[in-house]
Amino acid sequence: MALTIGIIGLPQSGKTTLFNALTKAGAPVSGYATSTVQANLAVVQVPDARIPPLAEIFKPRKTTYATVEFVDVAGMGQSAQSSQEKKEGLSAEFLGHIRNADALAIVLRTFANENVPHIYDSIDPMRDLESLNAELALTDLSTVERRIERTKKAAKSGDKKYQQELELLKRLQEALNELKLARQLEFSQQDLAILGELFLLTMKPRMYVLNVSEDVLGAANELLDKINAGENVSADTLQGELKGLAQVALHARTEGSEFVAVSARLEAELVELPEDDAREYLEALGLPRLGADRVIQVGYRLLNLITFLTAGEDEVRAWTVTKGAKAPEAAGKIHSDIERGFIRAEVTRFEDFIACGSFQEATKRGLQRLEGKDYVVQDGDIAHFRFNVGK
Numbered sequence: 001m002a003l004t005i006g007i008i009g010l011p012q013s014g015k016t017t018l019f020n021a022l023t024k025a026g027a028p029v030s031g032y033a034t035s036t037v038q039a040n041l042a043v044v045q046v047p048d049a050r051i052p053p054l055a056e057i058f059k060p061r062k063t064t065y066a067t068v069e070f071v072d073v074a075g076m077g078q079s080a081q082s083s084q085e086k087k088e089g090l091s092a093e094f095l096g097h098i099r100n101a102d103a104l105a106i107v108l109r110t111f112a113n114e115n116v117p118h119i120y121d122s123i124d125p126m127r128d129l130e131s132l133n134a135e136l137a138l139t140d141l142s143t144v145e146r147r148i149e150r151t152k153k154a155a156k157s158g159d160k161k162y163q164q165e166l167e168l169l170k171r172l173q174e175a176l177n178e179l180k181l182a183r184q185l186e187f188s189q190q191d192l193a194i195l196g197e198l199f200l201l202t203m204k205p206r207m208y209v210l211n212v213s214e215d216v217l218g219a220a221n222e223l224l225d226k227i228n229a230g231e232n233v234s235a236d237t238l239q240g241e242l243k244g245l246a247q248v249a250l251h252a253r254t255e256g257s258e259f260v261a262v263s264a265r266l267e268a269e270l271v272e273l274p275e276d277d278a279r280e281y282l283e284a285l286g287l288p289r290l291g292a293d294r295v296i297q298v299g300y301r302l303l304n305l306i307t308f309l310t311a312g313e314d315e316v317r318a319w320t321v322t323k324g325a326k327a328p329e330a331a332g333k334i335h336s337d338i339e340r341g342f343i344r345a346e347v348t349r350f351e352d353f354i355a356c357g358s359f360q361e362a363t364k365r366g367l368q369r370l371e372g373k374d375y376v377v378q379d380g381d382i383a384h385f386r387f388n389v390g391k
């Protein structure tokens with residue numbers, strides 16, 4: 001089961017360019033706004049600095065990274081001119097692609113380029129975000145209202161369950177009507193079960209990908225780091241792209257959403273270069289690594305995922321589990337038999353293993369632990385599972 005991040009945004013914000021940078025795939029990038037919905041889909045590796053040193057030690061036949069799936073979907077902002085269409089929300093085709101996404105990467109354009117028209121004829125990422133949010137909220141509103149009709153009928157039976165459901169739906173309706181995001185509301189455990197059936201777009205975890213001009217990339221990253229660190233930044237004192245950037249990032253901070261600055265076009269060009277050349281170029285710009293890598297890593301975090309590792313001569317591999325997963329569930333990612341016949345996990349922290357150089361040494365120094373079925377797997381655990389599948 002691949003977890004999917006949907007890349008959405010206004011036309012010409014750089015979605016497909018970002019997608020290309022993320023996947024190195026040659027999905028077509030057009031200089032025109034297309035009116036039809038197109039979706040590009042790709043599974044990408046999650047960069048993981050722990051894999052190369054492990055591969056160095058084990059010299060395995062195979063190394064395998066964790067993956068996430070990205071889907072680049074056009075189709076928002078198409079009805080920007082028509083308030084009637086806007087009321088109806090997004091097209092069925094767009095929704096088909098985006099409903100099942102586990103999180104959203106919302107691309108917001110801060111770069112100016114006369115050759116790349118903007119549907120609102122000016123650069124203002126906060127306005128764009130509000131417009132996108134309105135589109136998402138109105139789509140959710142119609143989902144909720146359809147459900148209200150259904151639930152009302154069911155509630156006539158007198159079943160208290162439906163009464164509670166109706167209360168939740170009314171609360172959602174009210175918030176969405178005010179163009180608030182569903183995820184800003186508070187929910188009980190019971191609410192969440194119902195929400196799980198609604199696939200609301202404004203419930204999905206989100207990250208903002210600010211697509212900046214390459215000449216402000218360095219300054220943009222510095223600014224976002226400050227905002228991330230909780231420093232006081234006033235958007236009003238800033239000029240040009242940085243102003244819009246700060247507005248969105250400060251908004252994201254109050255919302256608890258992630259944000260990343262990239263220059264999609266630069267990145268799409270860099271991934272075409274040999275790796276060493278690309279690294280040199282990045283270093284010359286004073287950037288530690290590709291924004292695309294950060295988008296993948298932040299996306300992975302957004303999905304509430306962690307990585308545990310297995311290491312041996314056959315394979316060094318990163319595995320994905322949901323945060324909070326216990327040892328048998330992690331074992332089940334490898335094979336259902338290992339989960340079924342789970343006895344215990346031998347766990348070594350990645351850092352400890354690297355310090356020791358081998359499992360024997362780690363055991364000798366008491367750094368390899370035996371964990372039972374209630375052990376909650378941690379990011380960076382190297383695990384070996386003992387299991388027994390009896391007759």
Ligand SMILES: Nc1nc2c(ncn2[C@@H]2O[C@H](COP(=O)(O)OP(=O)(O)O)[C@@H](O)[C@H]2O)c(=O)[nH]1
Binds near residue numbers: 009
């Ligand atoms: N100057 C500049 N142009 C960009 C950047 N990202 C995308 N573009 C250009 O904007 C146009 C639209 O990009 P595209 O990825 O097709 O946008 P989409 O409609 O959101 O998929 C293309 O001509 C891109 O080359 C960027 O970071 N800087």
Ligand SMILES: [Mg+2]
Binds near residue numbers: 015016030
């Ligand atoms: Mg596109």
